Amino acid sequence: MEQLISRAHLQSEPDPSSVLLSASEGERIVEQLKEFSIDEVGSNAWFQQRDWIEQLNIQAHHNAQTHSDEFVMEALVSFDKITVLIHELLVIEVWKTKILPHIKHRLANEVDSIISYPVLYHEASVTNLLEVSLFHSNAVEAANEDALLELVDWSHRKAMYLNNDAHSFSDSPARTAKEWMERSFEEHFDDKIREIVAIASLSITRYLTDHVKALPLGVVNRMVNTCDILIALVPLVHNPPWVRRWKGCIQKFIHNRWQQVDKADRLKITSLDAQVWLALNNLVVDPVFRDKYDFSEHRREQLLSLRRYMNELLFDQLPVLKDLQRAVDELAIGSAAASQKSHLLLEAVPEMRQGMLSGRDWLQIAEKQMQTVFGSAARDTAKQRMQNLLKTFDFMASMEEPEQGQASSSEQLDISALPIKMSSSRKTANGIWALHSEYVFYIDTTKVSDEVAVKDDQGNCVKGKRHRLVSKAAGSGKPLPSKGKVAIVHGSLTAEALLELPAASTKSSAADIPETVWLTVGLLAVDGFALQVRLKKSPSVFERDPQVGEWFVYEPSGGAITLQDEAQLASSRTAHPFPRDGEPNDEDSDSIEALKEGTGTKADEADFTGRGDKRQCDSAKSGLAGSEVPTDSVELDELD
Secondary structure, eight states, X not given: OHHHHTTGGGOOSOOGGGOSSOHHHHHHHHHHOOOOOGGGTTSHHHHHHHHHHHHHHHHHHHHHHTTOOOHHHHHHHHTTOHHHHHHHHHHHXXXXXXXXXXXXXXXXXXSXXXXXXXXXXXXXXXXXXXXXXXXXXXXXXXXXXXXXXXXXXXXXXXXXXXXXXXHHXXXXXXXXXXXXXXXXXXXXXXXXXXXXXXXXXXXXXXXXXXXXXXXXXHHHHIIIIISOHHHHHHHXXXXXXXXXXXXXXXEEEETTEEEEOOGGGTTSOOHHHHHXXXXXXXXXXXXXXXXXXXXXXXXXXXXXXXXXXXXXXXXXXXXXXXXXXXXXXXXXXXXXXXXXXXXXXXXXXXXXXXXXXXXXXHHHHHHHHHHTTTSTHHHHHHHHHHHHTHXXXXXXXXXXXXXXXXXXXXXXXXXXXXXEEXXXXXXXXXXXXXXXXXXXXXXXXXXXXXXXEEEOTTOOEEEEEEEEBOOOOTTSSOOOOXXXXXXXEETTEEEEEXXXXXXXXXXXXXXXXXXXXXXXXXXXXXXXXXXXXXXXXXXXXXXXXXXXXXXOOEEEEEEEEEEEOHHHHHHTTTOOSSOTTXXXXXXXXXXXXXXXXXXXXXXXXXXXXXXXXXXXXXXXXXXXXXXXXXXXXXXXXXXX
8 A cells, every 4th residue: 555655656647537536525525524433333334434534545645745735634624533533543443452353254254355354454544544644733733632642542552562562473483385374364464454553653653742732731741651652662762573584684664565675774764763763852852741751760771772873874864863862861961850740630531442442242243243244235335345446446556666677657658758747835824835836847859968977076976868848938837936845756756845036025126036047956866867947037927925925936937857877776776876965066066156046955855654755854955055966068048
């Protein structure tokens, strides 16, 4: 699932087939979401909502991956459905704990997998939808306190699973063919789902710590004292279950499958490691959490044990952890604030899950479900569900990542036929990044491409070809926002840049602004391409920023794209001859001078969610420090 979602950006033109749900369809579905009881799991109405949640999940990840309008998340917030999702997460968790053991054998042998598979996978779907939604603080604010308390407890249970049971799965000896045959598909699949859900819970835990200011006081107290999330996360640094030694090699659980790691990459942190470290950093450094912690001797020892991992290699990958190092050093020398216990006289206690568990005859419920929802009527339901899921599967297939060694659809096409999609976005008044404008460029096949090469001081060389773009007519699109960000998608390649363009305070003052500026997006050695966009003043300034009162002036009119050689691009996925945040070379000075009016910067990103969604953005300083400009004899002013 995650591999399919991670290829959403391979879609070309934004035709209707490139989305699973439109914004209006998504809002209509979200509005109809409701809470189901444990007895209703597997019913026709429950399956209908399960399919809706799966569609919302895929569409939400697609929106995040393509930097488009995240209308799914906004609808969940607007219609107050975050609490409903948390309720559904608890319902399926209790069902799998209390009901599934009674019917597992019969479910595997008597029920079609088109029925049993979605029931088992539902927990992962809800978890992933919550994961992509809770990245935003307003989604956290939209959940009520009881639901957030339950989510904290749920995250703690998953952390305990990762610390204990997950190791038995990752470290289990190789099974014989007979042992594999004796295990049903449902049993193997359920183990896989438990791992996916537990791993996704790390992102949810980290997002809750990110948005501590949006959490009620009772939720913060439960994270700090009752569940002690900090102590639950520390063992995951010492002994992560997503790393194992297998047949003499080191494997890591990346993108929901075990992958062999080269010796040179063993010290590179995965997105799962990053989630744990960032959550620990929030819990220790943020004053809201730190002021409520009673740093007992046991907690001090646990935190001090992290010092062995804090080195320059870790800080190069996660610079924010230097704050964590300082906080731990303060604990070591005893200069931390004096220990203090919770000031709460009354503790908030979650009631949602307890209400589901109390006064139930689980065996009776299991027998009833086998006779009704999983009985003979399930065969007719299976046929109907097969037809209903075709649209979802078609969309997922279009997002599927090709196997290594096989050319993807974008690579099989002529390079000139691939669109270069450019989208801009800016922050709204409530802090959400909203899509502002979209543009599509194509390579101009009537002009000759130029060979380019860039060298660093050590003699490493990156080669590529610079292709001119087909120019756009003046006034053919909306002007770019003066402050925001721009995202580029070219086949399977993506890059982002921050925008800080000249703007006009009044229409008349637009005449004093330069006629042309240049924007560079992408690092040739890192991203596989560098796009140079020529921005010209729009013939008619027709859009004004309502927040700051500035007029947007510049619109894309043309430029060039430099594409790295395919052989070098394949090898640069694991080793980059140029540092991501390195300064330009002396050889680039002429081209950079031609770009001196541009202010686009390349954002330094790391994939921390496990879904392929590049959410953690640590921007380079404003200017050209993050831009990569290939050198040759062609000046940018000639790219017409």
